[in-house]
Structures are given as C-alpha cells and as structure tokens.
C-alpha cells in the first residue's frame with residue numbers, strides 16, 4: 625500500500641536542510657575571511673613591520689638557557705657602537721696622533737733642543753732612586769707595548785694586514801691581544817706604585833700657576849720659571865697618567881671580565897668606547913712626554929737612566945728643588961760622578 629507523505633516529516637527535513645546549509649555557508653564564509661586575513665599582503669606586512677620594529681628595538685624574548693641576554697635577537701645598539709668605533713673615534717685618533725707628531729716636529733724645527741744654558745759642570749745631583757727608575761721603566765715599557773698592540777686592534781687591518789697578509793696578521797694580532805691582556809695587569813700595578821711614590825711631589829700649588837703663565841720658559845730662551853721636584857707640565861703628565869691610566873685600567877678590567885656584575889651589552893659597548901678614547905688620549909700625551917724626555921731637552925734622560933742629573937740642569941729646570949738639596953746644606957746630594965750616557969740620541 626502506498627503511504628501518503630507525512631507533511632510534518634517533510635517540514636522537519638526541509639528546515640534541517642536549510643539550517644545545515646546556512647551553517648555550512650557561514651562556516652565557509654568565515655573560513656574564507658580568516659584565510660583572506662592571513663593571506664592579505666597588507667595585514668601581513670603590517671604585522672612584519674611591527675614585529676621587526678620590536679626586534680630592532682631590542683625586545684627581549686624568553687630563553688631557557690641561563691644567559692638571558694640571548695633572548696635579545698638583534699641588539700641594534702651594536703651597529704651604532706661599531707660606527708662610532710670605526711668612525712669618529714678612529715678618525716679623531718689619527719688626527720690626534722699625527723697632530724702631536726707634527727706639532728712636536730714643528731716645535732723642534734723652530735726651537736731646537738732645550739739646552740743646559742749654564743753649560744755642563746760635570747757635577748751631578750741624584751734625582752731618582754733605583755726604585756723610582758725601575759717603576760718608571762716598567763710603566764713605560766708596558767704602556768708602549770699596550771699602546772702598540774691596542775693601536776693594531778684599531779688600525780692594523782688597514783695598515784698592517786694588506787702588507788702582511790691575512791693569516792700572518794691574524795697570528796700577530798692574536799699574540800698582541802694576549803700580550804695586551806697580561807701586560808695590562810703589570811701596567812696597573814706600575815701606575816699604582818707610581819701614584820704612591822710621586823703623589824707628594826704632584827700636588828698643585830701657586831708656583832705651578834707662575835710656571836704655566838710663563839709657558840715653562842719654553843718660548844723665551846734664558847727664562848726658567850721656578851719649579852719644585854716636578855714642574856706644572858710634569859704634574860699635568862702625572863695627572864694624565866694617574867687619571868687617564870686609571871680610567872683605562874678600570875675599563876680594561878671590565879673588558880677582560882665581560883658582563884661581570886650587572887653589566888649589560890650596552891654597558892660593555894660604553895666601556896669599550898671609554899677604553900679606546902682614554903688610551904688614544906694618553907698615547908698623545910705620552911708622545912709629547914717621550915719627546916721632552918729624549919731629544920727635546922738636553923740632560924733630561926739621565927734623570928731616568930742613571931738617576932743623576934747635571935747640577936746646572938737641576939738649577940735651571942727645578943731651582944726650588946735644587947735649593948732644597950743644595951750642596952751647602954747637604955753635600956751628599958752632589959757628586960763628581962760622571963753622567964752615564966744612555967744609548968739614546970746623542971746630545
């Protein structure tokens with residue numbers, strides 16, 4: 625028997641189908657929308673820009689290793705640090721080094737050597753003890769090696785590498801870096817001893833002002849402003865060595881033991897900049913010091929070589945110090961011992 629279709633069943637099926645179709649269509653539409661959102665070039669690019677902005681801004685992510693600094697993917701400050709180091713610092717360094725060499729050469733060409741005007745009497749006065757001389761030469765030798773090996777790190781790739789080749793330059797630089805690391809400690813000990821041995825002679829006073837106002841008598845022959853054991857110029861050198869050397873030493877230790885304490889990558893970059901500027905500035909000052917201690921002034925090198933200086937040299941350049949140890953008060957200070965000539969430029 626043929627069954628008549630049940631109207632209510634038909635309605636159920638129709639409504640159900642419409643509902644199912646709507647859900648499917650809605651689902652499809654949403655999926656398309658999501659797809660469209662994900663693949664839209666605009667939205668994708670905006671997300672990338674924001675993300676890269678954050679990464680370049682040094683955003684810190686999570687890492688499971690103890691070194692949390694590794695959570696920073698890009699430390700953009702590094703680029704800035706690099707351009708400061710290889711740009712202005714290196715450039716001004718070259719200007720400073722060549723500038724002082726040119727200025728000293730010009731001074732020498734115009735004025736020549738500062739002579740002992742009273743002539744050589746053959747009598748000598750003790751100026752520095754053996755301990756002072758050892759300390760000075762240890763500081764001097766280590767500083768010169770530190771300076772040369774440091775300059776190699778800054779300029780070697782431009783000057784030495786093309787001439788030596790990459791492999792030999794790499795070996796030389798590695799050796800230099802090792803010397804730099806170890807001798808730095810000796811230099812620090814040396815300037816510490818220097819500080820304690822010479823600080824009492826380096827306290828500024830009114831006499832220094834007179835000396836400075838007269839330019840140390842260097843620009844007018846026959847004038848010798850009074851000076852104690854160290855004149856104002858030498859006190860400036862001493863201060864540069866102690867303060868500049870101290871700054872280089874502190875930053876050097878921080879570079880030897882990176883990230884000690886709470887130091888961040890940015891701190892390390894700042895410390896490196898400080899180290900390089902301090903070292904370049906002190907090298908410029910020391911070049912002037914080496915000039916005056918050798919070819920610039922007759923009789924000066926004897927003070928650090930044998931420890932004795934010509935009596936007239938002492939009277940002319942350090943009159944107040946000389947009168948303190950005047951032979952009439954203290955005969956033991958003046959001797960007839962001949963000056964030992966160091967193997968440095970002939971007078």
Ligand code: HEM
Nearest residue numbers: 763764767768858861862865910914917918924925927928
């Ligand atoms: C070849 C290198 C050097 C030579 C020929 C030299 C020579 C001299 C001489 C002759 C003196 C005694 C001056 C006097 O009797 O009044 C002296 C003192 C002194 N030197 Fe040197 N020196 C050299 C390198 C250095 C270096 C590298 C430093 C430090 C980094 C240094 C720091 C000092 C200081 C602080 C004094 C005492 C203050 C002064 O005289 O300027 N010297 N040096």
